Amino acid sequence: MTTSPSLPIVSRRQMLARSAAGFGAIGLAGALQAAGLLGPAAQAAETGIAPSQGRKSPQPHFAPRAKRVIYLFMNGGPSHVDTFDPKPALKDHEGKMPEGDTMRKKKGGFIPSPFAFAPQGQSGVVMSELFPNLARCADDLCVIRSMHTDVPNHEPGLLLMHSGNQQPIRPSIGAWVSYGLGTENQNLPSFVVLAPRKPVVGPHLWSSSFLPAAHQGMSVDTNDMQVSKLVTNLHHPTLSRGQQRQQLDLLGALNRLHLAKRPGDSALEAQIQAMETAFSMQAEAAEAFDISREPETIREAYGTTNFGQQCLLARRLCEHGVRFVSAYYLSKDNNQPWDTHSNNDDGHRKLCADSDRATTALLTDLKQRGLLEDTLVVWGGEFGRTPYAEPQKNGKNGRDHHHTGFSVFLAGGGVKGGLMYGATDELGMHAVENRVHVHDLHATILHLLGLDHERLTYHYSGRDFRLTDVHGNVVRGILA
Amino acid sequence: MVEQARALAERLMSEHHDAAERLQRAYRLLYSREPTEDEAQLGRAFLTANGANATASVDRLQQYVHILLAANELLYVD
Numbered sequence: 001m002t003t004s005p006s007l008p009i010v011s012r013r014q015m016l017a018r019s020a021a022g023f024g025a026i027g028l029a030g031a032l033q034a035a036g037l038l039g040p041a042a043q044a045a046e047t048g049i050a051p052s053q054g055r056k057s058p059q060p061h062f063a064p065r066a067k068r069v070i071y072l073f074m075n076g077g078p079s080h081v082d083t084f085d086p087k088p089a090l091k092d093h094e095g096k097m098p099e100g101d102t103m104r105k106k107k108g109g110f111i112p113s114p115f116a117f118a119p120q121g122q123s124g125v126v127m128s129e130l131f132p133n134l135a136r137c138a139d140d141l142c143v144i145r146s147m148h149t150d151v152p153n154h155e156p157g158l159l160l161m162h163s164g165n166q167q168p169i170r171p172s173i174g175a176w177v178s179y180g181l182g183t184e185n186q187n188l189p190s191f192v193v194l195a196p197r198k199p200v201v202g203p204h205l206w207s208s209s210f211l212p213a214a215h216q217g218m219s220v221d222t223n224d225m226q227v228s229k230l231v232t233n234l235h236h237p238t239l240s241r242g243q244q245r246q247q248l249d250l251l252g253a254l255n256r257l258h259l260a261k262r263p264g265d266s267a268l269e270a271q272i273q274a275m276e277t278a279f280s281m282q283a284e285a286a287e288a289f290d291i292s293r294e295p296e297t298i299r300e301a302y303g304t305t306n307f308g309q310q311c312l313l314a315r316r317l318c319e320h321g322v323r324f325v326s327a328y329y330l331s332k333d334n335n336q337p338w339d340t341h342s343n344n345d346d347g348h349r350k351l352c353a354d355s356d357r358a359t360t361a362l363l364t365d366l367k368q369r370g371l372l373e374d375t376l377v378v379w380g381g382e383f384g385r386t387p388y389a390e391p392q393k394n395g396k397n398g399r400d401h402h403h404t405g406f407s408v409f410l411a412g413g414g415v416k417g418g419l420m421y422g423a424t425d426e427l428g429m430h431a432v433e434n435r436v437h438v439h440d441l442h443a444t445i446l447h448l449l450g451l452d453h454e455r456l457t458y459h460y461s462g463r464d465f466r467l468t469d470v471h472g473n474v475v476r477g478i479l480a
Numbered sequence: 481m482v483e484q485a486r487a488l489a490e491r492l493m494s495e496h497h498d499a500a501e502r503l504q505r506a507y508r509l510l511y512s513r514e515p516t517e518d519e520a521q522l523g524r525a526f527l528t529a530n531g532a533n534a535t536a537s538v539d540r541l542q543q544y545v546h547i548l549l550a551a552n553e554l555l556y557v558d
Binding site: 243251253255268271272 | 482516518519522526529543544546547548550551552553555556558
């Protein structure tokens with residue numbers, strides 16, 4: 001054990017962190033002793049286990065089917081019975097009150113969907129008339145109709161869908177994937193988040209939490225798609241690239257001298273890396289983030305809406321080697337537009353029209369470029385909506401949050417296309433056949449990326465953590 | 481950052497005429513300590529790179545103190 005003052009076993013910051021984590025003053029001596037005894041081992045864990053530290057790409061556990069993920073998130077929760085899960089029996093039960101504890105208070109009777117459903121493509125994947133374009137991609141879709149999650153509330157639902165935990169204390173799935181697989185592109189972050197504003201919950205949805213800070217999602221405000229607005233400070237106001245390089249070399253040298261006296265501090269290493277990435281990003285991002293370089297026909301296909309533009313940008317980023325891109329469906333005046341408590345039908349007409357066009361353009365474009373084979377596209381929200389009404393005084397009834405049965409779909413990246421997997425009961429209330437919990441979805445996404453969800457662990461606070469905690473089974477039935 | 485670096489560089493230029501003294505003063509102001517020999521060497525090399533005159537160029541000094549301001553030592557508290 002060294003006693004050199006320049007090599008503290010416990011730094012002031014660690015000291016505060018450990019104190020804040022629950023060591024009272026009376027436990028101080030014990031804490032210091034433990035730090036002295038366990039310090040080196042803990043340090044090895046902090047730096048040694050992180051496979052992506054220093055951005056050297058770690059290897060997957062087995063051959064991956066997907067190399068990257070585009071997660072299209074429909075914030076607020078789309079209605080499964082109006083989109084991918086037809087329930088004709090709702091017509092027969094119209095007006096009848098649902099039985100049992102539904103966990104929602106403003107309960108109305110069952111209401112059928114006003115939208116017509118039909119099988120599409122060779123495979124006959126069924127979807128509502130709200131997706132006239134997506135119908136052309138039916139044979140690429142793997143619709144899971146038997147999703148279920150733990151709670152019918154946005155914040156815990158979002159957190160569970162993103163991090164496998166209802167509280168904001170765990171890394172996001174994008175951060176886990178970045179940690180597990182590293183980046184395909186040294187000049188761009190491995191995890192990028194596209195949103196025109198903050199969704200409900202906000203930045204914790206893309207947090208790296210206890211994983212090394214380099215795996216945090218880089219959030220990009222997509223309100224203005226001009227590349228100079230998307231990524232600030234792309235160009236130095238006065239210095240040339242050569243002069244900046246000299247500055248950065250000096251900074252790296254000084255920071256390494258600084259780090260040498262504070263070994264094993266992941267935040268300091270991440271900052272050194274962040275400065276290098278920022279520099280190389282100035283060149284690469286100017287190209288990757290610039291959708292104005294796309295031909296007019298392509299831009300037109302995605303549509304001019306914010307979500308359409310985000311889908312196009314997501315494709316460009318994937319082409320440039322970004323591992324995980326999340327595109328959030330939000331609008332200027334609504335941080336969860338799919339939350340159709342009132343006027344569900346008109347809401348879904350409008351939302352689906354936009355999402356249908358953009359999602360179809362993305363899938364078609366990826367396919368034409370040969371990228372859909374190893375890009376996994378996920379479409380869904382944090383839960384579904386009730387098959388029964390949320391009554392409104394103006395008669396424009398809505399649908400409430402519903403967590404015991406809902407739909408998401410996957411495409412590309414090693415999933416079976418043209419598949420409808422699992423089922424809810426005849427009224428769309430509960431997933432009953434081939435049930436898929438959020439943890440199972442996470443395990444499956446990691447599996448497709450070549451990662452075993454039980455082996456992708458990070459040692460923190462005295463134990464190993466996983467995205468799926470102690471749960472999750474790979475949904476073998478949807479693997480191609 | 482660029483503006484702060486400019487202000488600091490101009491202050492150092494006006495307070496000291498010697499390049500080594502400016503460097504030392506910058507470390508005292510920003511980090512409350514003397515530079516180590518390694519750090520002083522890196523600083524001298526940066527200020528005289530490209531054949532620059534270490535005592536004459538406020539622009540180069542600005543680029544240098546910009547880096548001291550952006551370094552981990554200033555960003556992170558031990």
